[in-house]
Amino acid sequence: MKKFILSLFASLLITTALWAQSQPNPADTKVKFAKETVDFGKTALNKPVTVDFEFTNISKEPVLIEAARASCGCTTPKWTQEPILPGKKGKITANYSANGLGQQNKTIWVKFKGVESDKELHLTGTVANN
Numbered sequence: 786m787k788k789f790i791l792s793l794f795a796s797l798l799i800t801t802a803l804w805a806q807s808q809p810n811p812a813d814t815k816v817k818f819a820k821e822t823v824d825f826g827k828t829a830l831n832k833p834v835t836v837d838f839e840f841t842n843i844s845k846e847p848v849l850i851e852a853a854r855a856s857c858g859c860t861t862p863k864w865t866q867e868p869i870l871p872g873k874k875g876k877i878t879a880n881y882s883a884n885g886l887g888q889q890n891k892t893i894w895v896k897f898k899g900v901e902s903d904k905e906l907h908l909t910g911t912v913a914n915n
Contacts, residue, residue, distance in 0.1 A: 812904035825910035856892040
């Protein structure tokens with residue numbers, strides 16, 4: 786009986802994990818990003834880096850970015866403030882201060898109006914002491 790219960794529990798756990806991975810982000814039904822991860826390459830310590838995350842409104846209604854926040858204070862996102870009409874493009878510009886050495890992985894969460902979950906974008910690269 787214990788084996789049956791453990792097998793049932795394991796099956797339920799695996800099914801739940803697979804189902805959670807297969808669910809698309811609701812933002813993906815509204816916008817399509819050219820790249821969700823941008824690698825800025827290699828830069829020098831304390832040399833600011835700026836990258837753009839461009840996207841297209843693939844829905845049939847205007848899309849508005851309510852907010853964008855970064856995983857640290859060293860990254861500052863700015864975004865298109867006006868509604869993006871269907872078929873039109875918008876962008877999020879991330880300014881990274883490059884104040885830490887080594888491989889860098891920063892995250893930006895974007896909140897679209899009317900979408901429950903945030904869209905996650907990634908900024909990566911290497912900062913060297915040059």
